[in-house]
Amino acid sequence: MIAGTRVIDFHGHVGRWDGTGMRDDPDEMLRAMDAVGIDQSCLFNIFHPDGRTGNDLTARFVKRHPDRFIGFAYVSPLMPDTMEPELERAVDHLGMRAIKIYPSYTPFPLDHPAWDPVYDFAHRRGLVIITHTGIEPTTAPRFLSQVAPRFPGARFVAGHAGNVEPFRAQAIRAALTCPNVFLETCSSFRSPGVVEELVQKAGAERVLYGSDTPLMDPRCQIGKILTADIGDQAKRLILGENACRLLGI
């Protein structure tokens, strides 16, 4: 809670990536969250293409602190037959509240039909899909401008908001042209003025705070919002009010 605003971190991971020193130690993650008033973090495991393995790990992780962590389901078109049944299992039985996709781990761009079963599932269920966006050929945010109108029941969140130019401009354009596209802020680039630009061009009601915890420290990433030259009401929307609205919590 920051100044009476419930704070939701919309982008976090379960799993280890030892080469970068990333490990999902819940105590360490909670310590960082507590230090800056983050109430809940949204988590997903993207390291297993079958979906089930990672989703079970996420569910187990969330179960230890259900008031602090929110699980998102992960599936991959690398194993297409598993996608829909795994989404049903993760959402209906594991309690996952949204979906994460990671096109960088596949040969399929965001607008490839291989992703349609995921989009269609989210459309029918009214769910949020957060996707990595950035410089990789499969993750260009411009694809969202084509996909989001086809699945109006789904809400799409551009993770990292494209990360750098010209992809950030693509992400903003997608948000401007599609009412069901949102922009999430975590990025290791931390360029000055980005949060201000997202708010100015897309509107604060379309921007979500995320950190990439535990790859990155949520304290530094939330610092991007709190030190941005934007108004307090914009900060409240970005820090949690938009996320609560999207997730229905």
Place this chain on the structure above:
Amino acid sequence: MVKRRRAGETGTGRGQRGLDRRPDLGDNPGQIHRGVCLDLQKGRPIMTTLNFRARVPVFDANIGVGHLRNRASPFESPEQLLGEMDRHGVARALIYHLEGEAMSALEGNERLLSWVDGQSALHPQWVADPTPESLAQLQQLHPPGQLTSVRLHNTRDCGLPFVDWIYGELLEWLAAERIPLWLSLADTPAVEARETLRRFPDLVTVLLGAHYIHSLIVVPLLRQLPRAHLELSRYEGLGKIPPLIGEFGIRRLVYGSFYPRYAMGPMLFSLHHLGLETSDLELLCSGNLERILKEGEDR
């Protein structure tokens, strides 16, 4: 002219400058201490403000000025830079010219002069490359007392390995004159940094730009280089800084923003929320840099 805020005044959002806004405590009024109070039910700290400004003196160790050939800077004058510093509560900054790092040390250093002339809050850092002309320029700057630190040019941009048979003369002179060297880990392979700096054991260094991709490198590198310090602008892996303090002590760490490549405020905010004692936070944010610039590490 930049109007300075007094210590303790809060930063403000766009369109809200100068307003006196009291923190909203929600339903959990507790004792407020530096923008944080305690949740009486859950025992967790509660942030009470949506804004941030440093609460200790800050001396930024890593700010580049001027435009790059492929990137325009968001500020064009010392006054604009001072305004951004003031917004975050940064009192002083060590600045270098980006052109010097990327293109020409000689010309970049000349352009830096206009940025520091008459600016007591902006301290010059001169860029060096391995040419005789560059060393001569540094030697010319040294007697007037202007040379308190040197930053190595971008070795990767020009394809030069950081080896003693190219940089030896420069490094030998810096070590002899006890002038600390800033070296970018983003631009210099860690193997070269380790091998070369080990040959100059008296040289004090500040290693810049470590990223989470350097997580497995930083600790062994600091063990190998006892006179090296780590600048923290990009080092934001979760929980990575406290173990460094535990093993190497607070004196080996230095705050820098890497502005304008990175926003000035986020890492400063983060360091303020590591749970450090105020005295350690002061060392991290200004004291260590002051010491390095004034006296090398321990002379």
